[in-house]
Amino acid sequence: MDRKTEQWPLWEVFIRARQGLDHKHAGSLYAADAAMAIENARDVYTRRNEGISIWVVESKFIHASNPDESASLYDPANDKIFRHPGFYHLPDELKNI
Amino acid sequence: MHATEQELFDSKISQEIRIEPKDWMPEEYRKMLIRQMSQHAHSEIVGMLPEGNWITRAPSLRRKATLIAKVQDEAGHGLYLYSATETLGITRDETIEQLHAGKAKYSSIFNYPTLTWADIGAIGWLVDGAAIMNQVPLCRASYGPYARAMIRICKEESFHQRQGFEILLTLSRGSEAQREMCQDAINRWWWPSLMMFGPNDDASPNSQRSMQWKIKRFSNDELRQKFVDVCVDQAKVLHMDLPDKDLKWNPDSGHYDFGEINWDEFYEVLKGNGPCNHERLEARKKAHEEGRWVREAAAAYARKKNHNHALI
């Protein structure tokens, strides 16, 4: 009775809600292959017309940055406020810029 | 000085910054979440059984389509929650095994039988209603994946409660026999619904911890009181009675007082001695076993396709 069945691979699901928007991560699910992952994603994540396009990718192919290293990883951006438009002081009479 | 991991975690909690799967968290926090979230997932799945019982006998095509959609939503809720639970480092297989071995609990309410069609209405109104009361504050739970799953779930729940109330409303405006059926279902589901909020605050040590960690936002008794208050007014719309002779408006507290819950019954059902505990667990195990060949065949087919693909 306690026979182990191999677990299907895990897939991450991305959904485009409307034309013109990005695909956004919706969640994850198990499926034997990509076709089944898309069908299951339709049933699990778009039962109320939440999407018009679905991407699935096997979770094992996703590589993530390490939160423990975020201080050093994002450090290069910290002292570069000149990348933001508000850094530049310009007279009020200057328009359309 | 460098903040310790514990201090970092505590400051995130106090600043309402969500904890995410790869962040450091205390072992106790992780354990509490695994227990609560898997129990929650199991409840969604087992909860399909009492309602599934009436799908083939729904009184009209409209009711049947609605009930199928609701039960399908509950399956979805179970899946969102299992996925969220897995981010804590427990596998899907392990959580399911814990359920089947009787080690993990699910909400006791689903150990009561659905005897008449009116029970489907009472479940939607009272059981989903109590669930919503519990779940809305969980949308702000400190653990990100749990909170996100709850947001999705809460969006879908409101139709569940409304369709249930509509069933009861229809019965309440029907024949004498239908009105009796309606009242009978409310009588049977009222007290178990109040038990869904869990033991009284002074008998629920875990829940303080959970509130410190901002998993829970309100205590069991606070939520139960809110639920009683809204239900009393809703019952008036049905012209039905709630089966509690101690139910009375208290002008000092601004709430309804209500009678003592039968905690012996609660703990008996929790221990496995409710009317349907055995049946529910057997149904889950049977479904799992009988679905095994499908899972195996799909895996074999995927392997074969991959193999053929590799040969091209």
Ligand SMILES: [Fe+2]
């Ligand atoms: Fe649900």
Ligand SMILES: [Fe+2]
């Ligand atoms: Fe529901």
